[in-house]
Amino acid sequence: xxxxxxxxxxxxxxxxxxxxxxxxxxxxxxxxxxxxxxxxxxxxxxxxxxxxxxxxxxxxxxxxxxxxxxxxxxxxxxxxxxxxxxxxxxxxxxxxxxxxxxxxxxxxxxxxxxxxxxxxxxxxxxxxxxxxxxxxxxxxxxxxxxxxxxxxxxxxxxxxxxxxxxxxxxxxxxxxxxx
Amino acid sequence: xxxxxxxxxxxxxxxxxxxxxxxxxxxxxxxxxxxxxxxxxxxxxxxxxxxxxxxxxxxxxxxxxxxxxxxxxxxxxxxxxxxxxxxxxxxxxxxxxxxxxxxxxxxxxxxxxxxxxxxxxxxxxxxxxxxxxxxxxxxxxxxxxxxxxxxxxxxxxxxxxxxxxxxxxxxxxxxxxxx
DNA sequence: GTCCTATATATGACTAGTCTTATATTAGCA
DNA sequence: TGCTAATATAAGACTAGTCATATATAGGAC
Numbered sequence: 001x002x003x004x005x006x007x008x009x010x011x012x013x014x015x016x017x018x019x020x021x022x023x024x025x026x027x028x029x030x031x032x033x034x035x036x037x038x039x040x041x042x043x044x045x046x047x048x049x050x051x052x053x054x055x056x057x058x059x060x061x062x063x064x065x066x067x068x069x070x071x072x073x074x075x076x077x078x079x080x081x082x083x084x085x086x087x088x089x090x091x092x093x094x095x096x097x098x099x100x101x102x103x104x105x106x107x108x109x110x111x112x113x114x115x116x117x118x119x120x121x122x123x124x125x126x127x128x129x130x131x132x133x134x135x136x137x138x139x140x141x142x143x144x145x146x147x148x149x150x151x152x153x154x155x156x157x158x159x160x161x162x163x164x165x166x167x168x169x170x171x172x173x174x175x176x177x178x179x
Numbered sequence: 180x181x182x183x184x185x186x187x188x189x190x191x192x193x194x195x196x197x198x199x200x201x202x203x204x205x206x207x208x209x210x211x212x213x214x215x216x217x218x219x220x221x222x223x224x225x226x227x228x229x230x231x232x233x234x235x236x237x238x239x240x241x242x243x244x245x246x247x248x249x250x251x252x253x254x255x256x257x258x259x260x261x262x263x264x265x266x267x268x269x270x271x272x273x274x275x276x277x278x279x280x281x282x283x284x285x286x287x288x289x290x291x292x293x294x295x296x297x298x299x300x301x302x303x304x305x306x307x308x309x310x311x312x313x314x315x316x317x318x319x320x321x322x323x324x325x326x327x328x329x330x331x332x333x334x335x336x337x338x339x340x341x342x343x344x345x346x347x348x349x350x351x352x353x354x355x356x357x358x
Numbered sequence: 359g360t361c362c363t364a365t366a367t368a369t370g371a372c373t374a375g376t377c378t379t380a381t382a383t384t385a386g387c388a
Numbered sequence: 389t390g391c392t393a394a395t396a397t398a399a400g401a402c403t404a405g406t407c408a409t410a411t412a413t414a415g416g417a418c
Binding site: 002005006009012013033034035080081083084085087088089090091092093094095096097098099100101102103104105106107111112114115118119122123126138144145146148149150152153155156157159160163164166167170171174 | 184185188191192212213214259260262264267268270272273274275276277279280281284285286291294298301302305317323324328329332338342346349350353
């Protein structure tokens with residue numbers, strides 16, 4: 001249940017509501033690390049609260065629905081620290097495009113090229129959104145520890161997209177030659 | 180429901196049982212593209228059959244449980260061809276390690292290094308299993324179209340692992356210097 | 359003799375995540 | 389006047405995937 005730990009981490013940085021988590025964290029950069037929809041965020045908040053890892057105070061608003069502001073408890077902080085140091089299993093990446101290529105021998109080159117070009121465009125778009133996330137360069141010694149670690153995480157995202165782009169470009173060249 | 184299409188593809192190559200699919204396909208190379216457990220394979224076979232995309236004949240065995248040998252129907256073959264040409268959404272990669280790094284500022288360097296080293300070892304192991312999958316080199320002109328496409332898919336898997344290894348090695352160096 | 363493995367299929371219980379809709383109020387726009 | 393967007397939380401229905409267990413038979417290991 002890593003989503004629970006993402007939320008613990010975010011709440012430790014700043015106490016906030018489920019709505020804030022969704023609009024300011026998950027819809028922004030966290031989406032690249034661990035996408036989550038609104039329903040899942042609220043359910044995980046409920047679970048974290050019943051576990052005693054977070055608690056909340058209700059801020060009564062007249063003109064808007066009340067806000068439940070969550071913060072990490074002592075037990076929650078201990079759990080986060082424990083989890084942060086525990087090696088997690090490798091992520092399972094299920095890649096529809098690779099499956100398609102694996103069975104694509106029956107398709108004409110032009111159909112394969114269309115698949116590859118569509119994937120290339122999608123990865124180019126993703127790389128450009130990753131590049132738009134602000135972060136100091138990897139070897140900037142004035143950056144804080146937080147900034148450096150975030151830059152490091154972001155760096156892998158960008159490199160992964162670049163790996164895709166390089167591979168797709170070569171694959172397209174391969175099929176363009178034989179076509 | 181890509182697992183359904185993986186199974187359609189595999190059955191189109193060779194009619195076989197759920198047990199065969201599990202032990203000879205999913206436990207071997209397909210696991211790298213689309214891992215699936217036994218329960219999910221059998222349930223998907225049921226669903227594919229009720230959709231009319233596959234059918235089966237029962238081979239009665241005296242000394243062993245009977246075998247249900249599945250094959251792709253005409254409708255199933257048409258569905259596979261359609262799916263193979265349809266652009267699929269980018270895979271969602273949820274990376275626990277990146278989440279950990281993102282919130283790791285509170286940890287000492289040594290704890291971060293331990294995380295990075297464990298991940299490096301895991302990715303080294305994965306790369307070596309990927310490298311053990313037999314496939315002709317990418318530019319071997321004597322390879323069949325099937326072999327070439329499989330080599331291409333495998334090539335991305337290997338490059339992805341190499342990208343991880345490079346990034347992890349640099350990250351480890353970064354923290355070893357500051358430590 | 360008992361345990362484990364292989365062969366083969368099936369199902370129950372569960373987790374994580376998605377999609378949709380409900381509720382309630384305010385503000386802005388056309 | 390009616391529509392939409394923003395602010396907030398909640399829950400129902402569903403899908404995909406995981407984990408464990410059940411069933412049945414044969415053969416080999418200890």
